[in-house]
Amino acid sequence: MSFEPPARDQIDLSAVLHALSDPQRRGIVAELAASDTPRPCGSFAPEITKSTRTHHFRVLREAGLVEQWKEGTSKMSRLRRDDIDARFPGLLDSVLSSEAFAQV
Amino acid sequence: MSFEPPARDQIDLSAVLHALSDPQRRGIVAELAASDTPRPCGSFAPEITKSTRTHHFRVLREAGLVEQWKEGTSKMSRLRRDDIDARFPGLLDSVLSSEAFAQV
């Protein structure tokens, strides 16, 4: 049972908000948004286990936030910013800048 | 153990996103955002049970999205739009308009 990542029109708002409600995942998304160059999964969130990381990337992928492909032994990730922005205009930006803005 | 609703500076992004990730709660927030006149809890989401409704309002209140006060036998609710907008500029608007925009 493999998960087709959702097409642009199928991206679900609840799934996106749920995916973004976890700080760890939000951190990954923020890092992905900060630079366009794809990075291997392992270079994110070094403080958590590999399996937990796999889990978080799966949630992001199933929500439609992230696209992944293999490259050698590692797996690259890219933020589907175009799709998200097209489907939910302004949402991603406001979430990311909210994080940056609301530092206590 | 009663919940102090969070002050503006204590409103947590994860809690807000989690609260908004539930369609039922997002519906309540959307209705609250649509009209300024406070309404009793019972006038929302008539398809779910009273206790479930109470639960959802508690999540919204603890996340800082909603303020409530008693008025006679009923309990009124008000969206804390000013606080949310001040803390996370653009977030609430983009979530609400995302819902309206992305009708499949």
Next chain:
DNA sequence: CACAAAGTTCGATGATCGTCGTATCATGTG
């Protein structure tokens, strides 16, 4: 081929979630 590096899969665990029904409380009204 042997080995290392990067991810995935597969339980498992403890926590939280959404929903419900029933009992209870508070407030207003006859």
Next chain:
DNA sequence: CACATGATACGACGATCATCGAACTTTGTG
């Protein structure tokens, strides 16, 4: 006071969640 109304409290239920470790797969390199 008796009763109705609106909401909360208290389990309880199955489902999902975030996290982990151990085993496994895939890919590249000596």
